[in-house]
Amino acid sequence: MAARTMLFNSFEFALFFPIVFLLYWLVFQRNLYIQNVFLLVVSYVFYAAWDWRFLLLIVASSLLDYTVGVFLEKTENTRRRKALLITSLSVNLGLLFVFKYFGFFVDSFSQLVHMFGLTIQTGTLSIILPVGISFYTLQTMSYAIDVYKKKMSATKDPIAFFAFVAFFPQLVAGPIERAKNLLPQFLAARTFSYNQTVDGLKQVLWGLFKKIAVADVLAVYVNQIHAAPETMSSGMLLLGTIYFAAQVYADFSGYSDIAIGTARMLGFNLMVNFRYPFFARDIAEFWRRWHISLTSWFRDYVYIPLGGSKGSVYRKFLNIVIIFVLSGLWHGAAPTFLLWGFLCAMAYAPLMFFGKHREHLDTVAEGRALPTVREMLQMIGAFFGFAVPLIVFRTETVADFFTYLSRFFTSFDFSVTYDALTISYVLVVMLVFEWVHRDKEHPLQLRSTSKIVRGLVYFFVFYFTVAHISNEANPFIYFQF
């Protein structure tokens, strides 16, 4: 992972955000326009901390879609509107292709040609992947599509639009906001709300807890297991599978919590990105609760236009495969991500065929403290429906994935090391918190009315987090996408 950004869990961000917060509310609050200019500047500063040169990309992307939006608003001519939309999509997807997929396709073409005994010189074009490009590109594209479909009006305020694209809490790893939700918030006056700010701060704390005390701790063991899976027992490989799924969840949802929390502290409401997916009872429910901003983006802009769940069985199956493979490709240009997408589709498809994919729309064990045995087994099944394909998400190559699986099924040794097993305490703590508050947006929206109990819980989370801070801030997994 080459990206070196101002990480949410870094010392730099711990200095950056309080300064931004204080200036934002104390100095720039009186004038909305100035407040947006300030947000835009600090967002660019935030991004430039990684690489200032790629600011040009964001500016170019913002400028394009702002202009497309303005012209779409002005014309009713269908052909012209279509041309404008195609321009926006082509440029946005073109940038994504050049920076994210060009090398992959060139290499794949070279390998294909090589299979026929030919060799071509592809040269070595080393292109750095700009942090966040996969996120803000989808965001600006959705704006152009929504304006084209007249689901929303184009904005005439360039500063608000540019700030919407570059808004630093969600710039580099989402949530991928819809313009319909976020852009109006840049256009309306924002006033300081004590309760909203405190709630945002709690969500930031919870996000840091998940990243620092869970994801980074589990990562140590995941890395060890994935470094030499051929030497591991089945037990350790099973732990590796569970821990990696938990690590990805804690890492990414932790990031989302910090993003949503910081945005809330600045008076914005971002969409929920994770809704306790480990408490889903089947894989369809799982995907409705996982990376919601991306899955709903694909649902709205790809899946439904393709026909969704309508049509023949074959058509439904194809749509599912397309959506998951595209999702895999979105994560990265590598055969492993493509296979991951395909495996996820295979896990999902049976529910669709049997019409069971919308069976669980409520919260598990609602009104009860504990799930039933059946619910528990369902949750375990859904978890492994996610965790097993995810192994290929972590392996370097597809061959490594099969090595991992074959070792698991041939070792027949379910012994695990004491420390690898004991470290699961971080996972247990996280799950207990989330289970108790699974009907809330985040687990620190505590039920207890007792100040002392609340204070003790906050302190526990705070201490548990600071006690696990490691030497260096570890990058978030999704910064590489």
Next chain:
Amino acid sequence: MWLFIKKVILYGMLFFGASMLVSTFIYGIEKDFFVQYEDERVVDKFLYVNETVGSFNTAFFGSSSIARHVIPELFDTTVGGDVRSFNMGVDGLKDYRMLDLVRKTTSEHPELKNVFIELRIPERDKRLNFKNNAVLYAARWDRLDSIIDYIDNSDLDGTKRRAEYVRLVRELLYKYSGIGVSKYAQLLLGIAPPANSLSSSDFEKFSETKGLAVLPESWPSRTDFLEGLAAGRDPLTYYKKEYRYAEGAIERPADDAYAKEIFELGQSLREEGRNVYFILSLHPEDIEYLFNVAVLLHQDNFIVFNMADPDMFPEFYELDYQFDWGHLNYEGAKLYTKYLGKLYLEVN
């Protein structure tokens, strides 16, 4: 807004303070930083001397330059009498940590009548980052002045010096408040003890050698490197130049906090009725500074054995006796021990 700021500050302080208290309670019940942080080889040697109390009346403290060069049995034979020595040296054991070990060992062993202490510069080695227990062990509130003094007077440029201060703050936070201690939770559960950066492979049979670190056969001698070096420039000639230059640069007794710590330790040991000998060992770093420390010690009539003098001990620079630049092989160690024994006899 102001209410929020006030509460954040209030709760921040409260939580931070409470974190320190909890950490102190969890990790500081015994508060034995020595066992908790120090290199296991150092702890093992210390515990061994405790177990065999009375077996030794002479102890050598220092880094690999002591651990690998002083053969206790040979030393005892060379000096005769009732000298029964043990080598407490450990690779990488320098400066503050070594002084602490001297203090801790002697406080529990009044029978140690002869104490040999190697002089080394205070070195916060970059490789020994704050994940390393040894550096953590050395970072202590009661030594803060000394460490700050060292950083202030180091020849680091501004950026590196600032980085060093940040590192020190983080070490102290790590150690005293539990912040940044991802390993602590594991320690608490008795799993995965923090890894030491120093290998223990050269230290498995110390009880048989009375502390001498016998290099494993698997460790290749670096004489090929030395021969290569000698082909272009004779190591002895090269080192002599460095040594003479340093000798000529002696200006005044060292007056910094670290030097004072050595000096005061020597004084307190002497007040306890012990014989204290300092050793300027083979080819140390920053020999100019150590000469100044030696001047300070001489002022109070402390004895400093200068094993670093290339004119007195030219054999140490012969390939037959060297293991690598700065260390001797076993034959060299025999030579070193005999010379040290002779110097000891000259003053006794």
